[in-house]
Structure formats: structure tokens, C-alpha cells
Amino acid sequence: MDFLHGISHAVSEALSMDAEDIAAMMEKPPNREMGDYALPCFKLASRLKKAPPLISKELTEKVIPPGFVSRMEAAGGYLNFFIDKSLFAKNTLERVMREGQAYGGSEEGRGKTICIDYSSINIAKPFHIGHLSTTVIGNALYKLYSHLGYRCIGINHLGDWGTQFGKLIVAFKRWGDRERIEAGTVSEMLRLYVKFHDEAEKDPSLEDEARVWFKKIEDGDEEALSIFNFFKELTMRDVQHVYDMLDIRFDSCAGESFYNDKTAAVIEELRAKELLEESDGAFVVNLDEYGLPPCMIVKSDGATLYATRDIAAAIYRKKSYDFDKCLYVVAYQQNLHFKQWFRVVEKMGYSWYKDLEHVAFGMVSMEEGTLSTRKGRVVLLEEVLKSSVGKARSIIEEKSPDLEDKDGAARMVGVGAVVFGALINNRIKDIVFSYDRALNFDGETAPYVQYTHARSCSVMRKSGGGVQGKIDYSLLCDDDAQEVVQNIAAFPATVKEACRRNEPSLIARLIVDLAQSFNRFYYDHRILEEDISLRNARLMLTDCTRHVIALGLGLLGIAAPERM
Ligand code: ARG
Numbered sequence: 001m002d003f004l005h006g007i008s009h010a011v012s013e014a015l016s017m018d019a020e021d022i023a024a025m026m027e028k029p030p031n032r033e034m035g036d037y038a039l040p041c042f043k044l045a046s047r048l049k050k051a052p053p054l055i056s057k058e059l060t061e062k063v064i065p066p067g068f069v070s071r072m073e074a075a076g077g078y079l080n081f082f083i084d085k086s087l088f089a090k091n092t093l094e095r096v097m098r099e100g101q102a103y104g105g106s107e108e109g110r111g112k113t114i115c116i117d118y119s120s121i122n123i124a125k126p127f128h129i130g131h132l133s134t135t136v137i138g139n140a141l142y143k144l145y146s147h148l149g150y151r152c153i154g155i156n157h158l159g160d161w162g163t164q165f166g167k168l169i170v171a172f173k174r175w176g177d178r179e180r181i182e183a184g185t186v187s188e189m190l191r192l193y194v195k196f197h198d199e200a201e202k203d204p205s206l207e208d209e210a211r212v213w214f215k216k217i218e219d220g221d222e223e224a225l226s227i228f229n230f231f232k233e234l235t236m237r238d239v240q241h242v243y244d245m246l247d248i249r250f251d252s253c254a255g256e257s258f259y260n261d262k263t264a265a266v267i268e269e270l271r272a273k274e275l276l277e278e279s280d281g282a283f284v285v286n287l288d289e290y291g292l293p294p295c296m297i298v299k300s301d302g303a304t305l306y307a308t309r310d311i312a313a314a315i316y317r318k319k320s321y322d323f324d325k326c327l328y329v330v331a332y333q334q335n336l337h338f339k340q341w342f343r344v345v346e347k348m349g350y351s352w353y354k355d356l357e358h359v360a361f362g363m364v365s366m367e368e369g370t371l372s373t374r375k376g377r378v379v380l381l382e383e384v385l386k387s388s389v390g391k392a393r394s395i396i397e398e399k400s401p402d403l404e405d406k407d408g409a410a411r412m413v414g415v416g417a418v419v420f421g422a423l424i425n426n427r428i429k430d431i432v433f434s435y436d437r438a439l440n441f442d443g444e445t446a447p448y449v450q451y452t453h454a455r456s457c458s459v460m461r462k463s464g465g466g467v468q469g470k471i472d473y474s475l476l477c478d479d480d481a482q483e484v485v486q487n488i489a490a491f492p493a494t495v496k497e498a499c500r501r502n503e504p505s506l507i508a509r510l511i512v513d514l515a516q517s518f519n520r521f522y523y524d525h526r527i528l529e530e531d532i533s534l535r536n537a538r539l540m541l542t543d544c545t546r547h548v549i550a551l552g553l554g555l556l557g558i559a560a561p562e563r564m
Helices: 003-015 019-025 042-048 052-062 085-102 129-147 164-175 178-202 205-218 222-246 256-272 306-321 332-347 351-355 381-399 406-423 446-462 479-489 491-500 505-524 532-555
Strands: 037-040 069-075 078-083 113-117 151-155 276-279 282-285 295-298 325-331 356-361 364-366 431-433
Touching: 003 019, 003 037, 003 052, 003 069, 003 078, 019 037, 037 042, 037 052, 042 052, 052 069, 052 078, 078 085, 085 479, 085 532, 113 129, 113 306, 129 151, 129 222, 129 325, 129 356, 129 364, 129 381, 129 406, 129 491, 129 532, 151 306, 164 178, 164 205, 164 222, 178 205, 178 222, 205 222, 222 381, 222 406, 256 276, 256 282, 256 295, 256 306, 282 332, 295 306, 295 332, 306 325, 306 332, 325 332, 332 351, 332 356, 351 356, 381 406, 406 431, 406 446, 406 505, 446 505, 446 532, 479 491, 479 505, 479 532, 491 505, 491 532, 505 532
Parallel strands: 113 151, 113 325, 325 356, 364 431
Antiparallel strands: 037 078, 069 078, 276 282, 282 295
16 A cells, blocks of 8 residues: 555544545645645535534544654645655655566556647658657657556658649659759758749749649549659658667558548538538538637638648548547647537537547747858758767767767767757747757756766766665655655656656656755765665665666656666
């Protein structure tokens, strides 16, 4: 039985109430001076027909606290419980050791499936910094939910549909060169695209030609498809470098074109359910009742829209994966889009519309003065990662001239810094990326957390055999040690909360707190003490810190170097 349930049980005995109900009422006080657990007695007021301060006072006399409670105290309407510090350390640290890789995980997701639509880059367009957040938030959610036992399906919903592909084919046939594109990939495709627009200004008939070619892709024309697939394969090959650097893989890359042959059925269904309205030759679903503009389903020229394909995709995913939740990690600019088509699914009568969730996030821009912004061009993610690795390499050269694998460490630190930079803030916030900030070894950064991890690994190496024999946890009752234990103990609930709110930043924040508390402990306490009991207890704390930091970084998709 854990602390929470032990206390709830004791309270439930005193009140002849269900222990689970009490457990659900219990809170964690905002700071530890107020106790480790608190029972807010106002939640009992109507049931007991008494004022909360009276309830808490009476309970101090009636409740027989379990042995691990060192103190119980009424404070206004709260009944506060203080856990014995030594037992708190023992329970927490031994649980970490016992559960190992599974620490903070659970079985709550057993038998449940979550689809996560993330990264979702566009074919023939650069993989730019605007796709950083969706890629790393989606990946972190994938790992977090997996840790809770959910089956996750990671989907890269490729943007591989639209009239621009007709234009690209026209440009390719006139001015394109296979070899040049193979060598230059996306930048070469962009060049063709720009060329098309320049030429189409002089000769508008090119636009008609592009429409014809796009229609040919839609109809499955062999030549059109082969050129289209050529663009697609090359883009995918190009972006694979970025995914490799980030160590990200997907379970499915079924993008918009995959739904080309599945939209007709959706339109038919909408028509049969009498949800389609004609509007200037186009067909829309009216959403007045929700105060939303109508959702366009078919354009006047018969073409389908982004929303049509998203509806088809949701229906397909429900059929194929029977998801319990389907998350869309997409920038807040698309808020309206998701609101609209979620409502269309609701109007179609699918009760699972409520399992669709738009996980929105803010914009990422580069700090003024970085090379990329000065040139006024798109900032490629690959370039940002590489340049961060380069900068990490020089910092490491300076800080750790004797390190053996400097390149390996620089890759982990440089990439980690960028990923962490996109995860440390509440996801809805806009962020301005700065290399200096992200690579600051003393800030709220990956390098700082990674460095703390490497430091604790180094202490463990120097200790020789690590923790040996029995541990006297009463030696971990000072404030500094307790602070570390507290952060370690918060990990399981934080993983859960991060999933509940789809907010990986909670984990990023917790491992920063853990690293900071450990470093305070480290500066004020010698770990490799002569005294064997002291040394053992402190090594246990160090080892658990090392372990939880590595776990936390891992859940964020960031490597934890053992030396740096
Ligand atoms: N490709 C789109 C973009 O770059 C994002 C797609 C998001 N996923 C979705 N199912 N709509 O803006």
C-alpha cells in the first residue's frame, strides 16, 4: 500500500467511508511545510453537515495515522499529513530500483490504442523549423503514452496532394532534369516551382496545363503518377536524414494522397445523411449551430479539400486501428480547420468524434541575427540541427578536452538542445529559438540536464562497486536530499499528467528541477565519503537521479550521454 492509500484508509476508518473516495479527495499541498498530503475537509462539509475547520480538528482526534506518518495537523479546513522522511526516501528510491525501466509507467493504457498524427510534412517542400514542434511533441507523446501501456500508432500524414503537384509536373517536363533534382532534391523542386510561377505570369495557359496534370494524378495516369512518385520518394529520402538525427520513426506514412480513392465514399455518405448544402457550385456542411463558418467538402470544380481528406482519414483510422483517442499535433493556426471538421464528424453521427483531439502548439521562429533569418529564407531543420551539433562540439572541446568520443557527445547534446528547446515551454506558447539559450550548460536546457546525468554517471563509476549493502535512509533526511527524493517521487504522477494534458513540457520541467536539486545536493555534500553508510545512502540517491533523468530524457526523445 502506498502513502496515499495508507492515509486514505486510516481516514476512511475514522469516518466509515470508502477509502477510494477519500483517496480521490486527497491533495498534494503546494509546499512541503504544509505537509506531504492534505485532506481538504470542505469536500466533506455537506456530507457531515459541519464546517471544514471543525471537521479537520475532530479528525486529528479520531484518525489513527499509519506508522509512516510522523505528524498530523489541522490547518483551517485542511487536515495535513507529514510523512516520515526516512521512510519517504526508502519507499521512493527502492521503487525506482525495483521498477527500473518501467518506473513511472503503468498499465492504464493496456488494450487501448492512440493514433498520433504528427510531423506531417509536405512533399516537395523544405522540412523547415516550422515542423520542429509537431515532430518532437508528437514523438514525446508517443513515448509517454507507450510508457503507460497504450498501443501507439504514429502517423506522418504527408502533405502530398494538391494542385501544386500539377504545376510541378508541368515545370518538370519543360525545364526539369532528373539528375539535377536527384542531386538538389527539395531545393531543386522549389526552383522549378518558382520558375513555374514566373512563367505562368507571362503565359497563363500554363495554369490550365497544370490543372490537367493534377487531374491526371487524381485519375491515376501512369506518367503523371510516376513523376509525382519520383518527387515523393526523393523528398522522403531527403527528410530521412532529419528523422535519423532525431531518431524518429513512424508506423504509417499514409498521407493525403492515400485518401484520394476514399473521399468519394465520404461525400456520398454526407449526401445520404443530408448534410451537404450547395453554395456557388461548391458543397459545404453548414455549421451555424456551432457558430462556425461552413466546412467546404467539394470545390465547384469537383476537387476535394484538405478537410475532406482529414474526414476520410479519421474514418479510415477508426476502422483500421479502432483508436480510443486520435491526436493531431498541429500548429494553432489550424484551430478552425480542426474545429470545423470534428463537428462534421459529429454531425455524421459518429460518437467517436469526441475522441479526436487537436493538440495545438505555438510558432517557432529564429532569434534575430542568426544567419538564416538575415537571408530572409526558410530555416531548414537539418541546418539548425547540424549547426547546433557544431556549436556543441566546440563547447565540449573547450569544457572536456580529454573526452574520448567528442563527436558522439556533440551529436547527443546538439540535437538534444534543439529538441528540448521546443519542449520546455507550455506547448501553446510561441517560441523564439536561440542557439545560445538552447546550448547554455547552466540554463533550463538539455545540455544542463544531460551534464547532470553524466556527472552522476561519473560519480557511480568512481565509486567502484556502486551501492553496497543495506542503506540507512535516515541519512537522507536533510532538506537537500529530500528535495531530490521529492522530485524523483513526482515522476510517475507527472508522466500521467503529461499524457492527460498532452503536455510533454511537464516532464522537461521536472527533469530540470531534478537536475537542479541534485546539483545543490552535490555541491553541499560529499558523495564518496569515507563513512560507508553515508556513502551508500548518497550513492543510492545519485544512482536513482541518474536513472530518472535518463528515463525522462528518453521519454522526450533525447539521448542521455554517460560522459560529456
Ligand atoms: N501537412 C500539414 C501542414 O504542414 C499538416 C497536416 C496535419 N495533419 C492533418 N491530419 N491535417 O500544415
